[in-house]
Amino acid sequence: MSLGLEALASSFQGLIPAVLFTASREGIPNAAYISHVEYVDSAHVALSFQFFNKSRKNIAENPQAAVHLIDPDTQQGYVLHLRYVRSDTSGPVFERMALRIEAIASYCGLKGIFKLLAADIYEVVSLEKSAEEPACDETLAVVRRQAADPLFTMKALQDLSERVRSAGSLEQLLDSILAGLEEVFGFTHSMILLAGEEPNTLVMIASRGYPEAGAGAEVRMGEGIVGMVAEARKPIRIAGLIREMLYALAVRKRAQEAGQQRIDARIALPGMANPESQLGVPLVVRGELIGVLCIESEIQYRFHEEDKTSIEMLGTYLALAIQNMQLHERADAADAAEASAAAAPADTRREAAATAHAVAFYPKEECIMVDGEYLIRSLPARILWKLLTTRERDGRHEFTNRELRLDKSLNLPEWKDNLETRLLLLRRRLEQKCPDIRIAPRGRGRFALEVSAGVTLTEHA
Amino acid sequence: MISPEVAAFLEAGQSIYIGTCDRALRPEGARAIAATVDEGRASLTLYVPQVAVHRVLPNLEATGQAAVVFARPSDDHAYQVKGTFMSARPAEARERAVVEAQWKGFQQNLDIIGVSHRLVERWPHWPCMAVRLQVTALFNQTPGPGAGASVA
Numbered sequence: 001m002s003l004g005l006e007a008l009a010s011s012f013q014g015l016i017p018a019v020l021f022t023a024s025r026e027g028i029p030n031a032a033y034i035s036h037v038e039y040v041d042s043a044h045v046a047l048s049f050q051f052f053n054k055s056r057k058n059i060a061e062n063p064q065a066a067v068h069l070i071d072p073d074t075q076q077g078y079v080l081h082l083r084y085v086r087s088d089t090s091g092p093v094f095e096r097m098a099l100r101i102e103a104i105a106s107y108c109g110l111k112g113i114f115k116l117l118a119a120d121i122y123e124v125v126s127l128e129k130s131a132e133e134p135a136c137d138e139t140l141a142v143v144r145r146q147a148a149d150p151l152f153t154m155k156a157l158q159d160l161s162e163r164v165r166s167a168g169s170l171e172q173l174l175d176s177i178l179a180g181l182e183e184v185f186g187f188t189h190s191m192i193l194l195a196g197e198e199p200n201t202l203v204m205i206a207s208r209g210y211p212e213a214g215a216g217a218e219v220r221m222g223e224g225i226v227g228m229v230a231e232a233r234k235p236i237r238i239a240g241l242i243r244e245m246l247y248a249l250a251v252r253k254r255a256q257e258a259g260q261q262r263i264d265a266r267i268a269l270p271g272m273a274n275p276e277s278q279l280g281v282p283l284v285v286r287g288e289l290i291g292v293l294c295i296e297s298e299i300q301y302r303f304h305e306e307d308k309t310s311i312e313m314l315g316t317y318l319a320l321a322i323q324n325m326q327l328h329e330r331a332d333a334a335d336a337a338e339a340s341a342a343a344a345p346a347d348t349r350r351e352a353a354a355t356a357h358a359v360a361f362y363p364k365e366e367c368i369m370v371d372g373e374y375l376i377r378s379l380p381a382r383i384l385w386k387l388l389t390t391r392e393r394d395g396r397h398e399f400t401n402r403e404l405r406l407d408k409s410l411n412l413p414e415w416k417d418n419l420e421t422r423l424l425l426l427r428r429r430l431e432q433k434c435p436d437i438r439i440a441p442r443g444r445g446r447f448a449l450e451v452s453a454g455v456t457l458t459e460h461a
Numbered sequence: 462m463i464s465p466e467v468a469a470f471l472e473a474g475q476s477i478y479i480g481t482c483d484r485a486l487r488p489e490g491a492r493a494i495a496a497t498v499d500e501g502r503a504s505l506t507l508y509v510p511q512v513a514v515h516r517v518l519p520n521l522e523a524t525g526q527a528a529v530v531f532a533r534p535s536d537d538h539a540y541q542v543k544g545t546f547m548s549a550r551p552a553e554a555r556e557r558a559v560v561e562a563q564w565k566g567f568q569q570n571l572d573i574i575g576v577s578h579r580l581v582e583r584w585p586h587w588p589c590m591a592v593r594l595q596v597t598a599l600f601n602q603t604p605g606p607g608a609g610a611s612v613a
Contacts, residue, residue, distance in 0.1 A: 016576075017537070019530065021490040023482035031480030031490060031530040031541060032602060032609075053609045066488045068478060075580040077492070079516075132492045132513035136580040300576075 003127050005042055008069060008078055009305055012039045016070040020047065022058035030054045037069055038097050038119065045080065046093050046119040048101065059084050065122065070133060072301050077133025082122035094119040099236050103228040103278075153310050156184040164317050169441075170325040171424050174206035177293075177318060182208060185307070187295045189275075192283075193219060193226055194291035194322070194421055197378045202230055202292060205425055215428035216376055229280035229292045235315075237308045238278045277302035281312050283319035290319045329420040330401075332444045355436060356454030361385045363459065370434045380426035382410050387449045388437075388457055401445040423447065462596045463505070467540060467612065468498040471505065471531050474566020479507060479592070480528040481520035491516045493529070494586045495563035503596055505529075505542065508552055508560050508589040518590065521546040527594050530602055535573040539602035540612070544594030552589040560589060 017033040024030070032055050036048040047067070049056060059065060063084035070077050088094045098116040105115060160180045167173035174192050181187040189209035193202035196218060204217040221231040229236050275296040283290040293315055295303065303311075360369045367377040368384055376384065383404060391397055401419055404410060412419060427439040436453035463471070477493040491513040498505045507529060509517065521527060525546045532539035552560065564586045568578035599612045 017532075019478045019480075019490060021478075021480040021482075021488035021528075023480075023486045023488045025486070027482055027484070027486060027524050028526050028543065029480040029482045029488060029528040031478050031528040033530065033532055033537065033539060033604060035604070051604075062486045064482075064487050066480075066490055068490055068492070072576075075584070079490075081487070130492070130513065132510045132585060133581075134583050134585075136583055 003078075003129070005039060005045070005124060005127065008071065008127075009039065010073045010301065011069040011071045011078060012037055012045075016072055018047075018070075019068040020055050021066040021068075022055045023062055023064070024058050025061040030058055034067075036097055036101065037067060038093060040093055040121060044085065044121055044123055045082070046088070046097060046121050048097055048116055049087065049118040049120045050101070050116060059120070068130060068133075071135070074135035075133065076135035077130035078127060079130050080127050081125040083125055085121045085123050087118040087120050089118050091119075093121070095232070095234065099228060099232050099234055100238060103225045103236050103238060153306060157310060157313060159184050160314050161317055164321045167321070167325070170322065170329060170420060171206075173318075173321055173325055175208075177314075178206055178208035181295065185310075187297070189296045191226075191294050192291055192318075193230075193294070194418075195289055197418075197422070202226060203425060205291070205421065205428070213428065213432050215432060216380070216425055225278045225280045226292045226294050229282050229294070230289060233282045233284055233289060235279070235281040235308060235312050237280075237303050276300045279303040279308060279311060281308075281315035283315050283322060285319045285323045288323075290322050293318060326418060326421060329445075330417075356456065357434060357436060358456050358458065359388060359437075360458045360460060363461075370437075373433065375433055376426060376429050379410070379412065379422050380429065383422065384426055384430075384437075385459075386410060387439075388455065391449055391451070392455075392457060397450070398442060398446060398448045401447075463498055463502040463542075463599060464612075465502070467599065468502055470533070470538075470540065471496050471498055471542070472563065473533070474563040474568075474570065475531040475533050476567060476570075477507070477532075478530050479509060479517055480530070481517045481526065482524060483520050484523055489516050489520055492584075493592075494567075494589060495560040496529070496531070497559060499593070504547060505544070505594055505596060507592045507594060508556070509592055510585045511551075511588045511590060512585050514549075514590040514592075518549055518592070521549070521592065527592075529594070532602070534567075534570045534576075537604055539604070541600045541602040541609075542594070542596055543598040543600070544596050547593040547595050549590050549592045552587075552591040556589075556591065557587060560587060 017035055018037045020032050020034045022030045032053065034047055035050065038046040040046050065082040065084065067080045067082060068077060069080065094116065097119050101116045160177065163176040163180045164173065167176055178190045178192065181190050191207040191214070192205055194205045196203040200221040202219045204214045207213050207215075219226045219230075221227050225236055225238065276299055277297040278294065280292055280294040282292055293311065295311065297303070358371055361381070362369070365377065366381050368375045368381045375381070386404070386407065386409065387399060401423070404419060405412060405417065423439060430437050430439060436451065437455070438450040440448045440450050442448050474495070477496060478490050479493050480488060480490040482488045491509055493507045493509045495508040496505055527544050527546060529542045529544065530539060531542070568581060571581065572578050601610050601612050
């Protein structure tokens with residue numbers, strides 16, 4: 001092969017379905033589209049095996065095949081002549097392909113139907129450019145390709161690690177990293193979700209670039225790209241989401257026609273309404289899932305292989321930094337003077353007469369509604385209710401993290417309660433939905449409940 | 462053999478590939494630009510760019526067997542036609558308008574899915590070889606569990 005497989009990196013993204021040519025032992029050819037061709041090494045590729053079909057039958061009879069691939073950056077076509085080697089149902093190649101396919105399936109309510117049965121490994125016998133599919137004009141291609149050079153990547157990571165090092169709080173750390181992703185890499189839409197209070201859930205704690213910040217939004221394991229990344233603890237990159245979803249939706253239609261399985265309702269995409277490219281990396285420390293960092297773009301094939309490597313590396317730093325910061329803030333809170341809260345002055349109650357909010361707590365659902373609209377649930381809801389009722393009863397408006405920890409009624413887990421993270425989440429949710437009620441940090445392990453409007457409290461049985 | 466509905470789909474400007482193999486069962490394929498279903502709907506003519514026809518024509522002449530997949534990029538709806546080779550000749554000037562119209566249809570389909578048609582402007586779509594195939598079978602090739610089902 002004079003042309004190296006590495007040169008086809010962009011073509012291995014599944015943005016444009018490939019065509020697989022096979023032939024039966026009787027010499028009857030077959031032509032079919034396949035969703036993914038994956039780079040394995042300089043001499044091998046893997047093809048997605050999702051359904052038992054004629055191509056698969058032919059390969060069992062005759063291991064020779066040909067594949068046409070299109071580079072999504074330039075539209076250059078390539079012809080690969082292949083020889084079947086084996087089918088992998090586990091291992092890194094299978095897992096990489098399966099995750100991407102499952103992420104698409106999750107969006108389309110196709111779990112169990114649109115799945116990878118095996119990664120079929122083929123030796124690449126020859127590789128050439130197809131004369132009928134030459135590359136587009138360079139000026140058009142350049143707009144789409146923004147692959148970073150190694151020096152840029154090193155500097156970018158250096159910048160981000162400096163942000164990690166200099167952050168003074170969890171909030172600063174998260175915001176600074178998301179800002180850095182935009183300023184350094186140009187990734188304008190990003191979010192960080194941390195492990196939720198309930199098992200197998202993640203909660204949005206920080207985001208950038210979205211009209212709705214979405215603090216408090218929950219994602220279950222296995223749902224969408226974030227849930228898939230969390231479940232598998234492996235990064236997922238999707239190059240052309242709409243394109244891949246079209247393929248999956250074609251499958252969905254066929255499955256419905258075949259009456260094969262009831263199709264679950266489609267899960268709404270978090271974040272962008274129409275993301276084209278997504279990249280999610282798990283934040284893991286010593287086997288523990290801390291959260292997920294997810295980046296989106298409306299541009300097809302926005303995130304290249306180099307980006308995935310860089311963001312994965314950033315994820316490693318970030319996971320450690322978040323965990324350290326959580327431990328640090330907890331230790332800080334424990335050290336903070338408890339007395340300051342006890343001696344705190346009475347609430348100045350500078351409520352604006354014109355505004356009054358009806359705050360309702362539903363203990364059974366552990367949920368707070370403000371003026372009839374959902375605000376927050378679980379531990380942050382219990383905390384807010386505790387703060388508001390204490391303020392109303394005692395006139396207190398300053399609190400310590402320590403007293404919350406000692407309050408049995410809040411039912412904090414004894415081990416890793418992540419109280420500081422939940423307070424941050426509550427603060428952000430209030431900023432978004434009810435800025436008249438604020439949680440204002442007051443130094444180490446202390447904060448104030450600031451209320452600049454009238455508030456009526458109702459607890460529903 | 463081919464229903465009027467399927468014929469209309471095949472002639473609407475889809476992404477088309479023809480698959481063949483040589484006597485040693487080595488598969489080989491090429492992109493085609495357009496197709497017309499012949500009168501009687503038992504055969505069709507495929508327009509393969511001259512620059513690519515060398516990959517499939519020797520195989521067609523040697524084995525006589527072909528598989529052609531037609532896919533609509535906007536929803537991946539697809540059919541596969543199996544056929545036997547009848548003849549090949551340079552496409553005539555009078556056929557160019559049909560080829561151009563289907564090529565435009567394909568480009569419009571790309572625009573729908575967000576791939577600018579300008580990116581394929583350089584793909585040669587004329588001159589073509591007109592490859593005539595006798596249709597022996599037709600399959601629904603839309604991806605999914607039922608892909609490959611025969612279409613009556």
